[in-house]
Amino acid sequence: ADVLAVSARAAPLGSRLVLLLVEDLTEARRIEAVRRDFVANVSHELKTPAGALSLLSEAVLDAADDPEAVSRFAGRMQYEATRLTNLIQELIDLSRVQDNDMLSNAELVPAADLVTEALERCRQQADSKHITIASGGVDDLSVWGNRAQLAAALGNLVENAVNYSPPHTRVAIAGSRLRVQGGELIEIAVTDQGIGIPETDRERVFERFYRVDPARSRATGGTGLGLAIVKHVAASHGGEVQVWSAEGQGSTFTLRLPEPSSARDRHLAARKK
Numbered sequence: 336a337d338v339l340a341v342s343a344r345a346a347p348l349g350s351r352l353v354l355l356l357v358e359d360l361t362e363a364r365r366i367e368a369v370r371r372d373f374v375a376n377v378s379h380e381l382k383t384p385a386g387a388l389s390l391l392s393e394a395v396l397d398a399a400d401d402p403e404a405v406s407r408f409a410g411r412m413q414y415e416a417t418r419l420t421n422l423i424q425e426l427i428d429l430s431r432v433q434d435n436d437m438l439s440n441a442e443l444v445p446a447a448d449l450v451t452e453a454l455e456r457c458r459q460q461a462d463s464k465h466i467t468i469a470s471g472g473v474d475d476l477s478v479w480g481n482r483a484q485l486a487a488a489l490g491n492l493v494e495n496a497v498n499y500s501p502p503h504t505r506v507a508i509a510g511s512r513l514r515v516q517g518g519e520l521i522e523i524a525v526t527d528q529g530i531g532i533p534e535t536d537r538e539r540v541f542e543r544f545y546r547v548d549p550a551r552s553r554a555t556g557g558t559g560l561g562l563a564i565v566k567h568v569a570a571s572h573g574g575e576v577q578v579w580s581a582e583g584q585g586s587t588f589t590l591r592l593p594e595p596s597s598a599r600d601r602h603l604a605a606r607k608k
């Protein structure tokens with residue numbers, strides 16, 4: 336981009352326009368390619384459980400006089416149906432967070448509320464794996480934004496922590512105020528003692544449909560959309576999500592959001608325009 340900027344400055348007006356046009360076209364092409372990939376991925380991801388359901392229903396019909404087989408197939412049908420429902424729900428969440436108007440319902444949200452909702456979301460899974468989830472530092476903390484989306488973001492992080500951890504481990508949710516250059520940030524960190532993420536995959540896990548180990552992710556009912564949703568929510572709230580991880584030891588995902596009163600002022604000023 337720097338090279339382009341320098342040559343654009345040095346070039347006469349006509350070629351500068353051409354350069355800008357070329358840049359625009361490249362960006363348009365890139366967006367178009369991302370969109371095409373996305374549609375192809377969605378179609379594939381939807382077709383897999385739908386195809387399995389169709390095969391399994393045939394198997395149930397064939398096995399009508401074998402009650403044990405019928406119940407086995409029905410169990411697998413239930414699993415595929417859940418996967419399909421999760422996927423559709425996450426696609427709906429994703430399109431909601433990509434909607435520019437998402438902050439129209441912004442309010443001051445206590446971090447403790449977000450933690451409660453996240454815990455509700457994965458209590459069953461955590462209990463069945465004997466995973467203890469502890470939280471701290473969230474009582475006097477609030478963030479400014481869309482409650483449902485912030486809850487979905489933290490919920491996804493905690494859900495992943497539980498999903499990618501072995502039984503009898505711990506997950507910690509820690510809230511804090513962070514002093515940074517030029518102000519304060521609110522940070523909510525989710526730490527697990529799970530399988531970790533190889534360094535080469537660390538940046539890519541935030542991409543839609545990216546999974547480090549598709550087989551394992553599928554076993555947890557994963558769709559590869561969760562972290563893409565978290566990233567969108569963080570960005571549209573003026574914040575960011577980061578990951579630290581050591582393979583075989585665990586991961587920490589941090590959600591950093593602007594200090595609530597400054598986020599609120601900025602948001603209200605933007606709406607007045």
Ligand code: ADP
Nearest residue numbers: 495496499540546547552557558559560561562
């Ligand atoms: P999924 O629905 O597959 O969990 P996500 O977008 O939430 O999709 O996560 C993308 C991938 O990142 C997962 O498939 C998994 O491989 C990896 N991942 C996410 N969170 C964790 C974690 N806490 N520990 C280890 N791996 C993780």
